[in-house]
Amino acid sequence: MIIRQSIGSVLRSLMAIALVAVLVLGSGLTARATTQQELDEITAQWQTSAHGLNDVNCASCHQNKETKEFIETPNHESCQSCHEQSVDTFLLSKHGIRLLEEKSPLTPAMARLPMKHEAMDQQMNCNACHNVHSANTVEASVDACLTCHNDNHSLNYQNSKHAELFADSKELPRPGAGAVSCATCHLPREVDDRLETPIVYVNHNNTYNLKPQDRMVGDVCMNCHGIEYSYNSIFDPELVEANFDRSPTLELQTFDLMKAAEERRTGNTSN
Ligand code: HEC
Ligand code: HEC
Ligand code: HEC
Ligand code: HEC
Numbered sequence: 001m002i003i004r005q006s007i008g009s010v011l012r013s014l015m016a017i018a019l020v021a022v023l024v025l026g027s028g029l030t031a032r033a034t035t036q037q038e039l040d041e042i043t044a045q046w047q048t049s050a051h052g053l054n055d056v057n058c059a060s061c062h063q064n065k066e067t068k069e070f071i072e073t074p075n076h077e078s079c080q081s082c083h084e085q086s087v088d089t090f091l092l093s094k095h096g097i098r099l100l101e102e103k104s105p106l107t108p109a110m111a112r113l114p115m116k117h118e119a120m121d122q123q124m125n126c127n128a129c130h131n132v133h134s135a136n137t138v139e140a141s142v143d144a145c146l147t148c149h150n151d152n153h154s155l156n157y158q159n160s161k162h163a164e165l166f167a168d169s170k171e172l173p174r175p176g177a178g179a180v181s182c183a184t185c186h187l188p189r190e191v192d193d194r195l196e197t198p199i200v201y202v203n204h205n206n207t208y209n210l211k212p213q214d215r216m217v218g219d220v221c222m223n224c225h226g227i228e229y230s231y232n233s234i235f236d237p238e239l240v241e242a243n244f245d246r247s248p249t250l251e252l253q254t255f256d257l258m259k260a261a262e263e264r265r266t267g268n269t270s271n
């Protein structure tokens with residue numbers, strides 16, 4: 001057992017060294033050379049990442065499986081074989097749809113919404129949110145979004161109770177279930193129960209629960225808040241713009257009507 005492990009780690013190191021060699025040699029041909037220091041940093045990040053710990057090597061992403069060709073900057077296709085659900089949902093999103101249509105990647109320069117000036121040419125792909133070598137999902141949940149997004153709603157998140165909850169769980173390797181990050185609302189965790197053993201995955205389609213808005217109420221808010229509180233928050237455009245930094249003040253008439261209709265239908269007036 002010990003021997004197998006050490007052979008495994010020797011092999012892994014050899015693969016890393018081989019890849020490093022290719023990257024160093026290969027980099028002479030490209031505009032942006034990778035320094036030894038950058039390689040050391042990448043290798044260190046990878047070693048303690050979910051990938052490094054699960055035998056996913058440099059070559060798993062940097063080598064074409066069929067042709068064995070070396071890929072200098074892998075794209076979403078390199079993740080597909082292991083993370084089909086992430087790739088599929090990402091490709092259906094506002095973020096990823098251009099890649100599905102085989103157009104150039106989305107960039108903030110194409111946006112209608114306000115974006116960070118210095119990010120205008122940043123191309124959207126898995127690595128726009130994930131540092132692919134550390135695979136850190138905490139950074140991906142808020143900090144990454146704010147490298148591009150610059151509207152009032154996004155910027156005001158930091159003043160919300162939700163942001164406090166997220167800050168409290170930042171020490172965990174994955175955002176805790178009680179935290180509310182940008183991703184909790186926009187890339188929600190969902191359960192795929194079509195499989196025999198249901199799995200929890202992150203729905204990477206950021207458009208999915210925007211319209212109709214009740215979708216976010218049911219799938220996200222109501223995990224923690226009551227229905228009325230949630231509706232009265234989400235249907236108040238000012239509170240949305242303020243990123244829910246205060247309790248709702250709206251008292252939806254339509255909601256009362258809906259509730260009355262529901263009570264008539266079920267004959268239940270208990271609440
Ligand atoms: C989970 C997939 C994955 C693994 C594992 C992986 N890489 Fe990468 N790597 C990528 C992707 C994707 C990019 C492109 C990032 C970009 O364009 O910004 C990249 C880019 C790079 C670059 C270019 C510099 C940069 O950051 O843009 C170097 C050098 C590199 N990887 C080295 C390595 C080494 C060495 C290992 C193993 C220790 C490794 N990678 C493991 C996916 C991976
Ligand atoms: C050879 C299979 C393989 C490839 C290729 C691969 N991954 Fe992974 N990935 C894994 C495994 C195994 C885990 C850890 C177990 C798990 O969480 O499912 C993981 C976990 C992750 C996580 C979660 C990390 C955490 O802390 O929970 C992210 C994010 C991730 N991968 C992103 C990517 C991206 C982006 C790519 C492509 C650039 C990629 N992976 C390519 C196998 C792979
Ligand atoms: C590389 C830059 C970039 C990053 C990183 C990024 N986005 Fe975006 N996002 C965009 C662009 C560009 C658009 C399109 C905006 C437009 O068309 O006006 C967009 C659109 C959106 C939309 C609106 C979708 C719609 O249909 O109106 C949401 C919601 C969103 N992003 C959430 C997020 C969240 C949450 C994160 C982090 C987990 C994130 N984004 C990370 C660039 C980015
Ligand atoms: C807009 C930002 C963003 C983009 C783009 C993005 N991710 Fe993620 N991803 C996240 C966040 C945030 C989480 C963690 C959310 C959570 O756990 O609450 C995550 C979680 C994951 C996980 C672990 C959870 C799971 O479903 O297994 C994997 C794997 C993953 N992403 C792969 C990918 C791949 C592959 C791509 C490209 C096709 C990609 N991601 C593109 C933000 C992003």
Ligand code: HEC
Nearest residue numbers: 142145146149153154157162180181182185210234240244
């Ligand atoms: C508690 C849930 C929640 C959190 C947290 C949250 N949002 Fe939103 N976001 C919403 C709702 C609700 C909307 C409005 C959807 C609509 O009106 O169609 C929205 C809209 C958006 C839009 C689209 C705006 C438009 O006009 O199309 C973007 C972009 C966005 N959010 C990004 C972010 C980012 C980035 C963060 C974190 C910094 C974040 N959101 C945090 C719930 C949330």
Ligand code: HEC
Nearest residue numbers: 161177178179220221223224230233234244245246247248
């Ligand atoms: C993971 C649980 C969770 C989710 C999901 C969640 N929230 Fe919250 N939310 C909280 C907690 C906890 C507080 C803080 C309550 C307190 O301190 O009184 C809070 C506070 C709020 C506040 C009041 C902020 C204040 O300063 O008083 C509003 C409004 C709100 N949430 C709306 C929403 C909406 C709308 C959604 C869905 C789009 C949502 N929340 C999703 C847990 C959650």
